[in-house]
Amino acid sequence: ERADAATAPELPVIGFEPTEEQALVVETVRAFAEKELRPLARECDESRRIPRALLERAHELGLVANALPPEFGGGGERSAQTGALVAEELAWGDLSLALAILSPALTAFPVADFGSEAQKRELLPRYAGDAFVPGALALVEPRFGADPFRPETTARRDGKDWVLAGRKCLVPWLEGDGALLVSARENGAARLFLVRRDARGLGVTPERNLGIQALPTVELALDDVRVAEAARLGGERGADVASVVARGRVALAATGVGVARAAFEIARDYAKERHAFGAPIATKQAIAFKLADMAIEIDGARLLVWKAAWRLDQGGDALRDATLAYQQVRRVALQACDGAVQVLGGHGYTREYLPEMHLRNARGYAAFEALALV
């Protein structure tokens, strides 16, 4: 929204065009995704590794740093709208790499939003600095019916400290001295706590999942992890986890649109090249209509994401819009990726082509929560 300021009209009018600034950012990120991410996607998925150099190059784009407060070296350009546009483009390149590149925000944004002056002074300059510093946010719990609003991980007072106990999963764990945020229940409400990666009692087990294989994620066992009183975000009121969840859903939904778009484009191009019965298979209605439906649903889902992002930038309660957009993207991305595999037929089932990876990644939206933030 701030990014719009320059060109926005005095009175609101319904519109669907990114500002010139936003268009420029999108263009830059898309080029980066095409040149740096897409070519690495398969290799990183198979090897379950991300080249450090890539993260550093991505960091130079300042996608996270630009959104941090200027007082701490950031660009002060925080905009959920712009964030959503960026997230889609990066994920169009590759979801695992996109989540890795945006991971600093997982720590930096909540600290910027709810951190104390001291916490901001300690952490934000690092995230706004020259080197890539990974972030991590532990919201998801490895159990049936995991609920970010009602974590089973508990935080109890013990003297001046907080003692955290419970389990988390799907926590990004990129190399580097990044700070970790953990959600825990403190008399009824979910709150966020800063935890050092090397904290005593913190058990860290690498995970393997159906998708996002390139992104290193871990399961955390918090066995009475003790943190200082100041480690709790948000002062008296505590951090507003609902807003973190909403921002997570908008960011993730935006990546989901990118994944779906990537799968759609591959299917579309394959269908035009691949011949059967003497004509491109794209000339068959069964294929053509499937592609048309994908295109319609992807465009529609994107607009839902944009509206939720716009709501966030308006400062209103965006949880409903964010949740509806996220649920829609979850459906649309899965269908688009499954449809892409189908269009490619036998080839779609092989790892020679990307759609099978998109399908595995897309299914992840049934498990993800706050794996990215705007």
Added chain:
Amino acid sequence: ERADAATAPELPVIGFEPTEEQALVVETVRAFAEKELRPLARECDESRRIPRALLERAHELGLVANALPPEFGGGGERSAQTGALVAEELAWGDLSLALAILSPALTAFPVADFGSEAQKRELLPRYAGDAFVPGALALVEPRFGADPFRPETTARRDGKDWVLAGRKCLVPWLEGDGALLVSARENGAARLFLVRRDARGLGVTPERNLGIQALPTVELALDDVRVAEAARLGGERGADVASVVARGRVALAATGVGVARAAFEIARDYAKERHAFGAPIATKQAIAFKLADMAIEIDGARLLVWKAAWRLDQGGDALRDATLAYQQVRRVALQACDGAVQVLGGHGYTREYLPEMHLRNARGYAAFEALALV
């Protein structure tokens, strides 16, 4: 099952072919549906009337009477399997007319299953007689979340009598001196009670619904309707409403398959005749695949119905099979009928063709309960 006895092998073997007897019944009923029901379908739907003569002619087929116990003049051929086959064929002709023709079973079957000797002697011979006698079963209640297992209509003891209070809807109400069965809650459990159509305190209001317009149905207001102790079905234990619901779902699901099949066939034939862009529209994959999916789903749903009917004839608890089959048919029939309207395009939206009626009828399975019985 009894109908199978003649040809059934000593040991069970999985099979999907009706017995010769069943095939003969199906053939007869299909011919009747084609000759007597289909031609009247539209006219009856528009006029909201069913010619009495038709019901008498249908009665001569003895579809219900044959299933009643021989001691009371019936044919003793009760078979849920055969009943399902018959219900599909009749509904293929027209749903409203099928429900009207089968309506005697709504009273006769529960009385045969749970009635006292006296009740059977009083009622069954009439339903096994030469003239068509309508039946009526009031299970559905006009409220959000209507639940046949937990009616809000109550039955309380008052001296030797039962006093019924509550509201019912979607109750078939064909002319004639038929007995009415009403479900009511008697300390926690749903039970069935015989009520005279002219009972004091029974308010009868004709209904209009989206579909099954030819079948006269009413809403009942039971304002402390007083019935004798003997009016309660099932002696001490009371009638087993769960089995009535299961038998209702199998019967209705079978009609749903018939409705879907009717719509499918019209769409298929139209698609082969109708030309666009120089060829039958059936040669377009979008149409051809839609028809293929309809055919697959209809066949599949029919097999689910058969399995539930088979379970009933085995005497086991069939509620699960019946419910799964019913829910599947509810989905399949709606999609097939909506698809048929779509295939016919503008013509499908007009009342010159039947699919729009099939669509209205098919949606009814979201409201129906025990509107037919096997």
Added chain:
Amino acid sequence: MPICFEPSENASLARDHYHRIAVEQMRPISRKYDDEEHALPQEWVDFYWQHGRQGAGGRLDGPGDGFVQVCMQAEELCWGDAALYLRMPTPALGGSAVMAAGTPEQRKRFLSRFREDGPPIWGAMAITEPGAGSDAAAIETTATLDGDEWVLNGTKIFCTAGEGASQREGGFVVVWATVDKSAGRAGIKSFVVPAGTPGMSLVGLEKKLGIRASDTATLRFEGCRIPKENLLGSAEVKKRDPKPGGDKGFKGAMATFDASRPIVAAMAVGVGRAALDFVKEELERQGIRLRYDAPPTSLTAIERDVMEMEAELETARLLTWRAAAMMNVGKPNNLEASMAKAKAGLAVTLITQKAVELLGPLGYSKKLLVEKWMRDAKINDIYEGTQQINQLIVARRILDYSSSLLR
């Protein structure tokens, strides 16, 4: 315009204005005119003619939302009653055709009267033929030039508002006809036939599943003579399909749809919203609230259904607004308009069918309007380009295929 989902003050005022009309003028007579199929809703026609035409007021100097605002109006009024909306005395699609393919003089001659006093009048467009279906190129109605007159011969079906436009003095029907069958699409032109022109006769009205208050007419043209100047666009036949914006004949006529589809999509959204709003009100009455903060595993089936209905309806609305907003800035929106139409038609068909389901016996009963909305909604999957036609258009655009390569 930058990404923004808050309408202008004028658009908000207009939306409230038309919502009031929907509540006060349309809903009360909705069931009546559904039952009395084809009957003219006199009170509604008069109300619209006297009060509906002058618009919603608001600050004339302030910015509005242009075509998006028009879509909002359509959504609100169809939330009231889609059939009554289609029965309003307006130039309707006939007007869109004249605007898209007509000369300034023609626009003045045929449309100005809709802003004047006198009795209510209607406009309509006649394309579909008994044999042709969606295949516009297969039109068999002929137009032959005889001196200073075009002579039309043929039959048109599914002509929305066809009775009013063909029978009521002052109205007109835009008729698609071919001046040269051998030229295929290029030979197809549109002609304005004033109401009451000799040779144009009303054969009958369709009995329909829904939108029963709307007069869907079959019109016959037998030696129907109209002045030469009633041809929209040029009479010249370019054998090779001209570029968009070139010839105003077939392409011009087709362009009508790019302009009308967002409005038709908005109409669909209105019907779907009527059903969704009712379901949500019923849930409130039942003390059921939608928990957007609940994990999927603890949602009830109804909660998830309604949330999905909300997302689907909002998707249709936003695709619609986008297609309209593109017109505001003069961008071609052929793809986006068809996306909106395809999505809206399907979404509201499913939403209204789901609404009847969730309400069980209540939804199935004619005591409520929900069953009517399900019947009304289905037309959006069919008219102004069926679901399939719009999928086809979208497919051609995304694949960059011609209509000959993909059909």
Added chain:
Amino acid sequence: MPICFEPSENASLARDHYHRIAVEQMRPISRKYDDEEHALPQEWVDFYWQHGRQGAGGRLDGPGDGFVQVCMQAEELCWGDAALYLRMPTPALGGSAVMAAGTPEQRKRFLSRFREDGPPIWGAMAITEPGAGSDAAAIETTATLDGDEWVLNGTKIFCTAGEGASQREGGFVVVWATVDKSAGRAGIKSFVVPAGTPGMSLVGLEKKLGIRASDTATLRFEGCRIPKENLLGSAEVKKRDPKPGGDKGFKGAMATFDASRPIVAAMAVGVGRAALDFVKEELERQGIRLRYDAPPTSLTAIERDVMEMEAELETARLLTWRAAAMMNVGKPNNLEASMAKAKAGLAVTLITQKAVELLGPLGYSKKLLVEKWMRDAKINDIYEGTQQINQLIVARRILDYSSSLLR
């Protein structure tokens, strides 16, 4: 056979027998051989060769369920692990082809050894080509008669069990090739190529989304010579498509699918059931029970999802059994076999995807096998005739259209 859904005693015994094998022999090594893609599951191969071949026992004099029983076996073993099932040492589709199109002598020559001792052997069928996709008629692999030998040239992809069948002494690959390109489908014949025949080489194995323990091979044929007697069916080329059951060439080869599709569909059902069973067990652990007597309005989203999964799986199973039961009584089942395959492939794809969804982070983790079942299940939408091919076959049958009229 009259309508009956209770299997024979022998079928029940067989089902229990194979279920035990699935539980005891397959599940424990399921993850291992998914991780070690393409590795030969020696312990499983040996077990099957030693104990799996002699069948389930039971009363030999009592009636069995024939092909339905075969489907039950496939369902149980694929409930265990679909990839390991595909890796079993059997004639597989190669055997079906020999049975369908071969002479008694050929059946004996190529199949008897699968019942003898000695090391495990495999059979396979090679149809698909890099350029052809599902278009069998577009096969470019050629077979030329040179004296007493056929000489094969071409490349085949997606050949299931292709490594075992082509490389392990004693196995064989049935290769589809054309003896007369100009004759189209009529020119296509199938040939049995014994493992290790010079000129047949293993180019590579596909890295796949799922069924990773299965060796999906690319085979190249360069001047590959086989005895004249290895042609299945007659060498004669009938330019006009012969009636079914006439020529054993293309039609005979296609008939293979009518026999194999029910089994493939049953395999799909097995994978889907594995996921559904796990979800239901998890719900039990959570104390959630499915209420079949609850009105739709009070169901939870999960209850309804699982009930729908149950209905969909049962639908696929019954369509499959029907197609198999028709073979028991010698009825042509081309339509029903394709219905079963199409439904089963789609149903289990959705069921397994839904299972991962319902289990959230647990379903997404490789700690459980659910994510594997989702990957394995998807192949059923694709191989042995894709979803689209089977829809096409069904459509042709219900519309009574030829493959030239509807493609």
